Amino acid sequence: MTDTSPSSRAIHASLDAGIATSKVVTTVFEEVLEAIHEGRLLPGERISDTALAAEFKVSRTPVREALQRLREIGVVEASASRFTRVAVVSPRETAEAMVVWAALYGALLDEVVPTAGEDVRDAMARDHEDFRGAVTAFDMQAIATTNFSFFSRLVALSTNESLRRAITSVVHIVRLGSLHLPDYLDFQALDGAQATLITAVGANDATLAHKAIADIRAIRIPVEPA
Numbered sequence: 001m002t003d004t005s006p007s008s009r010a011i012h013a014s015l016d017a018g019i020a021t022s023k024v025v026t027t028v029f030e031e032v033l034e035a036i037h038e039g040r041l042l043p044g045e046r047i048s049d050t051a052l053a054a055e056f057k058v059s060r061t062p063v064r065e066a067l068q069r070l071r072e073i074g075v076v077e078a079s080a081s082r083f084t085r086v087a088v089v090s091p092r093e094t095a096e097a098m099v100v101w102a103a104l105y106g107a108l109l110d111e112v113v114p115t116a117g118e119d120v121r122d123a124m125a126r127d128h129e130d131f132r133g134a135v136t137a138f139d140m141q142a143i144a145t146t147n148f149s150f151f152s153r154l155v156a157l158s159t160n161e162s163l164r165r166a167i168t169s170v171v172h173i174v175r176l177g178s179l180h181l182p183d184y185l186d187f188q189a190l191d192g193a194q195a196t197l198i199t200a201v202g203a204n205d206a207t208l209a210h211k212a213i214a215d216i217r218a219i220r221i222p223v224e225p226a
Contacts, residue, residue, distance in 0.1 A: 024058050028066035031056075036075055036086055036176070037148065039141040043088045043176055047076065073169040075176060087176060092223035094177025097170050102217045104167045105151070109209040112157040113201055121202045124153050128194045135187045143187070144175050150194055154201070186219045 032052070035041040049067060053060045067084060070076035074097075078084040089097075127150035134142035148171065158164050178185060193215040200209035 022062055022065075024056070024062040025065045025069070028052060028056055028058075028063055029069050032066065032070060033075065033172075037145060041086050043086050043179060045086050047084045047086065049084065074173045087173075089173055089177035090223075091177065091221055094174060095221040095223050097173040097177065098217070098219075098221065100170045101167065101174055102213055104163065104170065105154075105213055106210060108154060108158055108160075108163060108167060109206050109213065111160060111163075112154050113206040113209045114204050116154065116157060116201045116204060118202070120153055120157065121198060124150055124194075124198050124201060127153065128191075128198060131194060132191060135191065140179050144178050147178075147190070147194075148175050185221075189215055189219050 032041065032047070041047070047067065049060050049063045052063045052067075056063070067076055067078075071078060074089070075087050076084060077087045127146055131143065131146040131150060134146050151171070155164055155167050193212040196212040196215065197209055200206070200212060
């Protein structure tokens with residue numbers, strides 16, 4: 001069965017670069033990325049191309065290509081002849097990625113909010129309730145997942161493929177980095193920003209939607225010295 005969730009469409013957008021790639025590469029890419037999103041693969045955890053090749057019953061060549069694609073979007077890192085692992089994203093990298101995400105998402109809002117329908121608003125409202133539940137439980141993995149799903153709703157509406165790819169790539173860095181910042185992320189501010197964005201989408205008000213992103217931009221992430 002084809003997965004048409006916003007997260008699935010966002011993942012597909014990561015590979016949608018107008019470059020031919022095999023179905024096997026796409027499958028391995030999506031499965032590993034989904035495992036990272038769901039917390040089955042954690043930051044710093046080693047990834048074996050040999051094990052993946054055995055799991056998918058393919059040669060190591062398409063597995064290595066898929067891992068290279070994952071490296072390109074920053075969720076996998078490798079050291080030559082030593083290891084391949086899920087990326088460990090520093091607070092500084094998270095903060096820098098947030099700046100890029102906010103700028104790109106602002107362009108997205110201008111495109112999609114004026115024509116977004118009630119179905120999208122309702123789906124975002126459900127994601128928002130799930131996010132609140134995750135915050136109450138202080139489940140960082142669930143917080144990151146529900147927040148990703150919430151903001152992916154609008155990304156899926158865009159007809160600008162370059163914009164979708166750019167947002168999808170940088171949001172993976174933000175998502176991984178946020179897992180290490182439970183003591184610093186302002187969940188109340190993020191909750192308020194989500195609520196504002198839901199209202200903006202319901203009213204097709206791009207100006208109000210930009211206020212929501214400004215509130216997120218105001219969240220300060222402490223970074224290490226350069």
